Amino acid sequence: EADIYQTPRYLVIGTGKKITLECSQTMGHDKMYWYQQDPGMELHLIHYSYGVNSTEKGDLSSESTVSRIRTEHFPLTLESARPSHTSQYLCASSGQGASGNTIYFGEGSWLTVV
Amino acid sequence: KNQVEQSPQSLIILEGKNCTLQCNYTVSPFSNLRWYKQDTGRGPVSLTIMTFSENTKSNGRYTATLDADTKQSSLHITASQLSDSASYICVVSDRGSTLGRLYFGRGTQLTVWP
Numbered sequence: 001e002a003d004i005y006q007t008p009r010y011l012v013i014g015t016g017k018k019i020t021l022e023c024s025q026t027m028g029h030d031k032m033y034w035y036q037q038d039p040g041m042e043l044h045l046i047h048y049s050y051g052v053n054s055t056e057k058g059d060l061s062s063e064s065t066v067s068r069i070r071t072e073h074f075p076l077t078l079e080s081a082r083p084s085h086t087s088q089y090l091c092a093s094s095g096q097g098a099s100g101n102t103i104y105f106g107e108g109s110w111l112t113v114v
Numbered sequence: 115k116n117q118v119e120q121s122p123q124s125l126i127i128l129e130g131k132n133c134t135l136q137c138n139y140t141v142s143p144f145s146n147l148r149w150y151k152q153d154t155g156r157g158p159v160s161l162t163i164m165t166f167s168e169n170t171k172s173n174g175r176y177t178a179t180l181d182a183d184t185k186q187s188s189l190h191i192t193a194s195q196l197s198d199s200a201s202y203i204c205v206v207s208d209r210g211s212t213l214g215r216l217y218f219g220r221g222t223q224l225t226v227w228p
Binding site: 006041 | 155
């Protein structure tokens with residue numbers, strides 16, 4: 001079972017509010033990712049990190065920011081939430097296995113901006 | 115353009131029956147292919163991962179096949195159970211970058227009826 005945790009699981013906030021989605025993993029993985037997924041749609045990479053102090057933007061343009069001060073922690077922040085940010089946000093981490101990188105996902109954070 | 119296409123989009127079967135889900139991809143250069151199960155409102159959970167040299171891999175009642183020549187994969191579910199109701203996502207990774215970029219299909223929504 002994957003040791004990767006996201007909080008909060010569900011959140012409803014007002015437009016203009018600042019929100020931080022937390023993600024922590026205890027597997028010692030260097031690579032961590034944030035994906036955005038709308039219902040019935042594919043996952044889109046919005047941020048990733050190779051390790052401490054390393055962050056990059058993904059394929060999907062996002063107004064969110066991330067930080068990687070510690071290996072196990074990869075929080076995502078929205079400075080000013082808008083209704084268009086309503087979505088599910090999935091955190092993931094990866095480590096080397098026998099068949100290549102095994103990617104583990106958190107349970108997801110459902111964000112609704114009203 | 116690297117793409118992953120899954121079919122069917124949705125499928126309903128009776129409990130105890132078998133089913134096969136399809137995945138076609140154009141990702142190149144190919145690194146590996148994974149199948150994930152995603153329960154509603156949860157994060158994806160890995161079922162199988164296959165590299166170029168692997169043709170088939172099983173995980174309990176789930177058997178994945180890979181034909182790297184035709185760029186096709188299938189996921190066969192045997193003796194389906196109600197708990198198999200979920201979205202099944204095909205994910206293909208390339209080896210053209212250090213990140214090993216992931217390309218996600220939109221998933222097949224499987225519903226198992228009693």
